[in-house]
Amino acid sequence: MPHVVTSCCPRAVWTQVTRRVGEALNSQILVANAWHHRSDAFSSVLSLLSIALAIFVPGLLVADSAAGILVAGMICITGTCAYLRRFHSSLHNRP
Numbered sequence: 001m002p003h004v005v006t007s008c009c010p011r012a013v014w015t016q017v018t019r020r021v022g023e024a025l026n027s028q029i030l031v032a033n034a035w036h037h038r039s040d041a042f043s044s045v046l047s048l049l050s051i052a053l054a055i056f057v058p059g060l061l062v063a064d065s066a067a068g069i070l071v072a073g074m075i076c077i078t079g080t081c082a083y084l085r086r087f088h089s090s091l092h093n094r095p
Contacts, residue, residue, distance in 0.1 A: 011041035
């Protein structure tokens with residue numbers, strides 16, 4: 001469990017730094033990488049909560065499955081938003 005805690009804080013910092021550099025350089029790849037760091041941080045927090053619930057409330061077996069579904073949903077939503085942003089920007093930049 002300490003690994004999950006120590007994983008969250010650097011990911012939050014990497015998200016901000018990568019996003020700022022990506023925006024300064026106008027690099028969509030770096031901005032997308034910042035979203036990747038952010039989703040890693042959120043999934044780490046959900047994992048931490050799931051592990052804590054499993055330790056402190058052993059009868060609550062659904063917590064791990066619920067956290068997995070939330071992480072999967074978060075990944076799907078993030079991917080869909082990134083796709084739609086890129087799709088709309090490609091429509092506006094047509095020759």
